[in-house]
Amino acid sequence: MERKIPEEILEMDRRDPLGHFRDKFNRPATFNGEPCIYLCGNSLGLQPSRAVDFVELEMKKWAEMGVEGHVKGKYPWMPYHEFLTDKMAEIVGGKPGEVVVMNSLTVNLHLLMVSFYRPTRKKYKILIEFHPFPSDRYAVESQAKFHGYDPQDAIIELQPDSGSAYVSMESIEQKFEQHGDEIALVLIGGVNYYSGQYYDIPRISKLAHKYGAVAGFDLAHAAGNVPLQLNEWGVDFAAWCSYKYLNSGPGALSGVFVHERHGKDFDMPRFAGWWGHDKQTRFKMGSEFVPMEGAEGWQLSNPPILPMACMQASLQLFHEAGMNSLRKKSEQLVSLCENLINSIPGERIELITPENPGERGCQLSLRVIISDRKLFETISSKGVIADWREPDVIRIAPVPLYNTYSEIYIFSEILKESIHEQS
Numbered sequence: 575m576e577r578k579i580p581e582e583i584l585e586m587d588r589r590d591p592l593g594h595f596r597d598k599f600n601r602p603a604t605f606n607g608e609p610c611i612y613l614c615g616n617s618l619g620l621q622p623s624r625a626v627d628f629v630e631l632e633m634k635k636w637a638e639m640g641v642e643g644h645v646k647g648k649y650p651w652m653p654y655h656e657f658l659t660d661k662m663a664e665i666v667g668g669k670p671g672e673v674v675v676m677n678s679l680t681v682n683l684h685l686l687m688v689s690f691y692r693p694t695r696k697k698y699k700i701l702i703e704f705h706p707f708p709s710d711r712y713a714v715e716s717q718a719k720f721h722g723y724d725p726q727d728a729i730i731e732l733q734p735d736s737g738s739a740y741v742s743m744e745s746i747e748q749k750f751e752q753h754g755d756e757i758a759l760v761l762i763g764g765v766n767y768y769s770g771q772y773y774d775i776p777r778i779s780k781l782a783h784k785y786g787a788v789a790g791f792d793l794a795h796a797a798g799n800v801p802l803q804l805n806e807w808g809v810d811f812a813a814w815c816s817y818k819y820l821n822s823g824p825g826a827l828s829g830v831f832v833h834e835r836h837g838k839d840f841d842m843p844r845f846a847g848w849w850g851h852d853k854q855t856r857f858k859m860g861s862e863f864v865p866m867e868g869a870e871g872w873q874l875s876n877p878p879i880l881p882m883a884c885m886q887a888s889l890q891l892f893h894e895a896g897m898n899s900l901r902k903k904s905e906q907l908v909s910l911c912e913n914l915i916n917s918i919p920g921e922r923i924e925l926i927t928p929e930n931p932g933e934r935g936c937q938l939s940l941r942v943i944i945s946d947r948k949l950f951e952t953i954s955s956k957g958v959i960a961d962w963r964e965p966d967v968i969r970i971a972p973v974p975l976y977n978t979y980s981e982i983y984i985f986s987e988i989l990k991e992s993i994h995e996q997s
């Protein structure tokens with residue numbers, strides 16, 4: 575259905591300095607027979623058109639050079655991961671030696687906890703966010719069990735302030751006052767996948783350190799969404815995936831940050847593999863493991879070229895756009911969306927994402943008051959790709975790299991009509 579878009583919204587798109595990035599992505603044209611409004615970049619980011627070229631280059635090289643491709647061509651495969659580092663480090667505010675791309679996210683959380691979760695008899699608890707992503711919960715619980723603790727006792731989950739989905743900094747401080755002596759590790763999702771709350775990473779890191787705990791973050795929903803300064807904030811370690819805001823393709827690789835103060839700590843326990851070995855002597859194939867300095871010392875295997883090729887395309891776009899400009903547009907898109915949603919009459923939906931722009935990224939979570947999937951299914955039938963999280967939440971992500979103000983307007987109209995039809 576053709577919809578009339580108000581002039582002021584069209585003008586916002588015309589004035590958008592990042593508007594030209596939209597055409598650098600492939601996107602579904604229709605969904606359920608209607609023009610598609612893609613608001614699911616927090617789940618799977620769209621495909622940068624250039625990704626195909628980067629992948630083709632390596633496929634062609636493999637065909638034409640075989641094993642020689644490891645050392646030849648524009649991007650030799652042996653150090654291929656190094657071609658990603660600077661741009662990935664820029665996105666999370668790390669120094670290049672602090673960042674590496676490897677494995678997938680949950681694998682990396684485990685590898686990092688091997689090094690950074692070192693419980694003692696008195697200090698063994700792990701503080702996690704409210705409503706963590708299930709994989710994170712399974713990971714921390716299994717780590718606690720691995721060290722011989724009962725997860726019921728060893729895992730402390732933050733709780734929201736009463737009547738909201740939001741965890742205030744005061745309640746985090748209280749948790750530390752109560753349990754600080756026992757907390758060994760903090761592992762918090764920088765932006766919570768469910769509510770969209772953006773935690774105060776520098777304050778939480780400082781607090782953790784004050785109580786002698788390690789500060790670790792899962793940045794799956796933060797990397798490429800909000801500007802981060804992991805080095806400056808003193809975060810000990812972090813990991814994130816790259817298929818959400820970082821548009822690197824389904825199941826794509828994970829980024830890892832290890833603060834420089836740990837980069838030369840070779841006494842730390844770690845699980846080792848040949849790619850973590852000092853690259854100067856790696857191919858001497860010696861029997862003693864000598865780790866690389868920095869985050870690269872946590873690598874296990876040689877880099878998987880094709881997913882890394884996809885990632886190159888996306889990282890280029892982030893480099894061109896810049897996280898600060900993206901954040902600026904993101905705040906405007908999200909406020910527009912919030913205002914339009916709040917102006918819908920009736921009480922069928924409630925936003926559970928914090929109202930303060932400093933405490934959210936580009937995701938809004940809508941709680942459906944009469945909690946069945948019907949409203950979600952109706953907007954889907956009208957072309958909106960969003961997602962549903964049990965028991966009652968619709969998540970949408972207006973992404974500054976490729977979503978437009980007009981799309982947000984159309985989405986809000988669809989939502990309004992759908993609510994109206996069902997009341």
Ligand SMILES: *Cc1c(COP(=O)(O)O)cnc(C)c1O
Pocket residue numbers: 678679680681707709710763767792794795815
């Ligand atoms: C998306 C997401 C994951 C997914 O983990 P994979 O190991 O990449 O499958 C884990 N944790 C969080 C917080 C996520 O948002």
